[in-house]
Every structure is written in C-alpha cells, then in structure tokens.
Amino acid sequence: MLRLFLPFIAAFTLFLLVPEQASASSTRLSGSDRFEVAVNVSKKGWTSGTSNVVLANYNAFADALSAGPLAYKLNAPVLLTHPKVLTDVTKQEIIRLKNKKVTIIGGTGSVSSSVEKQLKNMGLSVERINGKDRYEVSYNVSKKLSNKGKAIIAYGLNFPDALAISPYASKNEYPILLTNQNAIPNFTKRAIKEKGVQQTIISGGEGSVSALVAQQLPKPTRIGGADRYEVAANVIRELNLSTYNTFLTTGTTFADALTGSVLAAKHNAPVILTRPTSLPDTTKALIQDKVIKQGTILGGEASVSNHITSLFGKSIVLDPGHGGTDPGAIGNGLKEKDVVLDVGLKSKELLKNSGARIVMTRSTDTFITLTNRANMGNNSRADSFISIHANSYPGTKPNGSETYWNDVYNSSESKALATEIQKLLIQKLQTDDRKVKEADFYVIKYVKIPSVLVELGFISNPQDAQKLASPTYRRLAAEAIAQGTINFYK
Ligand SMILES: [Zn+2]
Structure with a gap:
C-alpha cells in the first residue's frame, strides 16, 4: 500500500541538508x-x-x-x-x-x-x-x-x-x-x-x-x-x-x-x-x-x-513498510505489515551472507513514521535503501509486481537498482510484470542514497496473495531482493 503525503517540515528541512556522497x-x-x-x-x-x-x-x-x-x-x-x-x-x-x-x-x-x-x-x-x-x-x-x-x-x-x-x-x-x-x-x-x-x-x-x-x-x-x-x-x-x-x-x-x-x-x-x-x-x-x-x-x-564478498563494503537499509498500529493492506487473510517484515528479515540474512552490513528500519511489529524511516536511510552511512511493500486495490483483478524509484536524488542509480530487483522478482515469483516506475513516495523521495520501493504483489488479488502467504515464495522474494542488489553492484 502506498503513502503519498509529504510532511511539510521534512520538505522544508530538505534544503538545509547537503547530500552525502555515497561511494563504496x-x-x-x-x-x-x-x-x-x-x-x-x-x-x-x-x-x-x-x-x-x-x-x-x-x-x-x-x-x-x-x-x-x-x-x-x-x-x-x-x-x-x-x-x-x-x-x-x-x-x-x-x-x-x-x-x-x-x-x-x-x-x-x-x-x-x-x-x-x-x-x-x-x-x-x-x-x-x-x-x-x-x-x-x-x-x-x-x-x-x-x-x-x-x-x-x-x-x-x-x-x-x-x-x-x-x-x-x-x-x-x-x-x-x-x-x-x-x-x-x-x-x-x-x-x-x-x-x-x-x-x-x-x-x-x-x-x-x-x-x-x-x-x-x-x-x-x-x-x-x-x-x-x-x-x-x-x-x-x-x-x-x-x-x-x-x-x-x-x-x-x-x-x-x-x-x-x-x-x-x-x-x-x-x-x-x-x-x-x-x-x-x-x-x-x-x-x-x-x-x-x-x-x-x-x-x-x-x-x-x-x-x-559480493556486497563486502556495502551497507544496505531494508525498510519493511507499515507495522504496529498500521497494518498496511489487508486482504485474503493477510496483513501487509507481516508479509513485508518476514520478507525483509529473510532478505537481511541473505544479504549478510554476501558480506553486507544491514540496517533494518524495523525488525519487529512496530510503527515507525515515514520521517524516521527516511532519517535512518540518511543517517546510517548506508549505500542503498530498499523499502518493501505489498500492493492493494479495490477489486480482485489487479495483480503483479512493480518497483519504484524517484528522480530527486541519485535517480539513475535508483532506477538501475529498481530495474535489477524488478527483473529478479518477476523471474522468481512468476508474477505479472508491472515494470519499474518513477513515483514520489516519501521514503524514496527523501532518502538521498539510491533508493527503491518494492511492491511484491497484490494482497487484494487471490493468486498473488497465495504467493505472499507462502514461506517458499517469501524466501524467493527475499532472494530476488538480495540477488537484484548484488547484480546492481556488480
Ligand atoms: Zn505499503
């Protein structure tokens, strides 16, 4: 589920901050x-x-x-x-x-x-x-x-x-x-x-x-x-x-x-x-x-x-969306916050095995504001930021996976990271390819390192939801995020 509102204060403080050079x-x-x-x-x-x-x-x-x-x-x-x-x-x-x-x-x-x-x-x-x-x-x-x-x-x-x-x-x-x-x-x-x-x-x-x-x-x-x-x-x-x-x-x-x-x-x-x-x-x-x-x-x-060693010397922020009082999308017996936390934690282990340092915006079922998530992205000396979500839409028909990037900071790198992850998601999850898209979602707009927002699939679609409920597919989603990231840094 997507969040489009942009707090005014964050938009203002943006101009006071100097983008950090992200080079690892x-x-x-x-x-x-x-x-x-x-x-x-x-x-x-x-x-x-x-x-x-x-x-x-x-x-x-x-x-x-x-x-x-x-x-x-x-x-x-x-x-x-x-x-x-x-x-x-x-x-x-x-x-x-x-x-x-x-x-x-x-x-x-x-x-x-x-x-x-x-x-x-x-x-x-x-x-x-x-x-x-x-x-x-x-x-x-x-x-x-x-x-x-x-x-x-x-x-x-x-x-x-x-x-x-x-x-x-x-x-x-x-x-x-x-x-x-x-x-x-x-x-x-x-x-x-x-x-x-x-x-x-x-x-x-x-x-x-x-x-x-x-x-x-x-x-x-x-x-x-x-x-x-x-x-x-x-x-x-x-x-x-x-x-x-x-x-x-x-x-x-x-x-x-x-x-x-x-x-x-x-x-x-x-x-x-x-x-x-x-x-x-x-x-x-x-x-x-x-x-x-x-x-x-x-x-x-x-x-x-x-x-x-493919990610040795790299730090990656993983941001499972929602949490705590904010369940995200709900449907087909699933809550988005649970699905994305599980996929996030599985991604963490895989990325660690490749030599990366991982920062989680949340590792438990807690509520974190968008501002705090973006701050973690900007203050943890990391090299890239991956927000993990699942989609929802009125009606059961819309389905598939999509990955977003934003053009404010590091746009070409963000787009390249999104492209690599999206490619792997489609391969591994066998979902419909809804492609890579540019959008203004808060976290990817205000995080200054290369950042993407992944929508694994539609909780509102029965076929997608079945996959999102399955431990095997969650593992595959984590593999897609990890391998896509590795490919981006190759
Ligand atoms: Zn969401």
Whole structure:
C-alpha cells in the first residue's frame, strides 16, 4: 500500500541538508596462487617501487609470523618464494620494484643459500634474519624494531592469532613475540627484558596462550575469542580500530594474510577472517556492528569465494513498510505489515551472507513514521535503501509486481537498482510484470542514497496473495531482493 503525503517540515528541512556522497567500493587482490597474490599486493601498495623487500618461504608460516612489523617499518612488501629457487613471479616483482635490499626471514631450510645467491647475482644486498627456531627468529626481528614498551604475544604454533593483530602491531611498531601455550620460550623472555616491555597484548584465547603464561607477562591484556574468526573480530572491537578500510582474507591458510597485512597497515585497515565459502557468524556480526566503507579482499576465489564478498563494503537499509498500529493492506487473510517484515528479515540474512552490513528500519511489529524511516536511510552511512511493500486495490483483478524509484536524488542509480530487483522478482515469483516506475513516495523521495520501493504483489488479488502467504515464495522474494542488489553492484 502506498503513502503519498509529504510532511511539510521534512520538505522544508530538505534544503538545509547537503547530500552525502555515497561511494563504496571493494577490491580484490587476487592471484592464481599465493605468490601472485603477494605480487599483486606489492603492485597495489608499492606502485612506483621501494628500496626494501622482505622475503619468506611460501609454505612455512612459523618464521614469517613476526615479520609484519619489520616489513612495515622498512616500507617493504612481503614476497614469497620456494625454498630452493627464487620463484619467477617474485623475481619479476623484485625487478619491477627496483629495490636495493632483500631481508630474508628464516634459516636456510626456509629460504636456501642458493636463493640468497640468486638475489646477490641480481645486484641486491641481502640480510638474513635467522634463528634456530621461530622463537629466536621473532626475537631477532624484534631487535630491528624501536623500543615502544609494548609487545604483542601470540601463539607460535599456529598463524591466525598473530596475523589478525599484525596490521595493528605493524602500525605501532610493536614486536610480535611468540609463545607456547603453557610456557614462555627463553628467547621471548629475553626479548621482553631487552626491549623493556612493560605492557603486553595477548592475541588469542587460553587455548593458545594459557592463563599461566599470561601471569608471567608484564601487564597483560588478552584479546580472546572462541576461534580465530572471533579473535580477529575482537582485535578490532577491543582495540577500537577504524574499519573504514577493512581487509578480508581466509582464516584457513596464512599466506595471503601475511603478505596483505603490511598493505593493510599502510591503509590503516584491520584484517578480518573468513572461511573460503561461508562467512563465520562472528565475522558477520563484526560487519553488522562496524561501518566498512572500503573493503579489500585478499586472495583468489578459491580462498575467498565471490558469493560471500559480493556486497563486502556495502551497507544496505531494508525498510519493511507499515507495522504496529498500521497494518498496511489487508486482504485474503493477510496483513501487509507481516508479509513485508518476514520478507525483509529473510532478505537481511541473505544479504549478510554476501558480506553486507544491514540496517533494518524495523525488525519487529512496530510503527515507525515515514520521517524516521527516511532519517535512518540518511543517517546510517548506508549505500542503498530498499523499502518493501505489498500492493492493494479495490477489486480482485489487479495483480503483479512493480518497483519504484524517484528522480530527486541519485535517480539513475535508483532506477538501475529498481530495474535489477524488478527483473529478479518477476523471474522468481512468476508474477505479472508491472515494470519499474518513477513515483514520489516519501521514503524514496527523501532518502538521498539510491533508493527503491518494492511492491511484491497484490494482497487484494487471490493468486498473488497465495504467493505472499507462502514461506517458499517469501524466501524467493527475499532472494530476488538480495540477488537484484548484488547484480546492481556488480
Ligand atoms: Zn505499503
């Protein structure tokens, strides 16, 4: 059901407001393998070259866990190599960067002396940061960093907790020191002492760094979590990091997070983690709570698939019409307010699965004024606004789906969004195509981001109403809204 009245005050205040620039973007730094991802990260972050490169083994995370802060300090991309021979794409990137120095992280077992020789033959100076184990390597890396009185403590036998906090550590030049679960290795103790560490941040739960270890650390603060995904999200929450730029990468292998973490630090961006084909609940919850305006996906589609990132970096307002004392259209045993709330909530879940942040104007059966709905659209730092309604008309004959846009703000984008959603609605619901139309409905007129108003079907028409009553069709309507939105942003 449509509402055409326009409150006078809202029309007046309109002139006092400056339209917000709605521009969101997510980019993928991809590659057919981890070598290429590292190279593409390097190309993105160091477009005109740099004097230093950090080189690590492609397959051994242990040495590289603590490398982020040093690479950041040196303004050096982290590149990867096979242990016995310098990987060709890496070699080509080193040539492009015109760097003078390569810092190898790890012993000759990780990066052999023949690789070292190859680099020297290219006219480069080579420094190796060595150690008999990962703890000594991290100790030796820490010696290259300025003393800041703070250190990060992370579990040394796995990678996610160290890498999740790496951009923060890098930005602040805090060393990442490694520990066992139940005992602090001697080299880590030495680093704490020699670097005058007075405060420590533990990245990870007690399953990786025990309470016993925590007790022996100077002024420890723990950033825990039930799993790696939650730890990464909690790093952002507890350190109150800006998420304007945020990197998303796989939590199941280390390479992309390692090579991307230095670039993330350069962009003041934290890293959040995902499974390759589904976003973990804790990652989705973080996306809901924070506003991400620029998303960067690290890795190819095999490590972070397209369908979970198609709306990463986008915020969408869903506006189920009516509610509370306003039932909207009534007919054939249905109330519009119930139908559109159900479709709205189903759309929310689907859009979240694609990486979007969703703002609901209502999630329950409550009355919200049109002015408040439009204000939510304008004040929630969102990228688009979708109002969901069902139609009604005297008589049972009129039927079909239609989608409206308005020509006051972002008219061409609004029309394009309406067109994409309408196309999917007709496909999925098999309703009559009443087309995309321009109209002055309040919410789409006063919301300044691209905005549309969807009329799913006619509650007053028995065939349409049957579909609107069906959970299957409501799910299809939600799929149409979600897929139409994804197609619009493609
Ligand atoms: Zn309505």
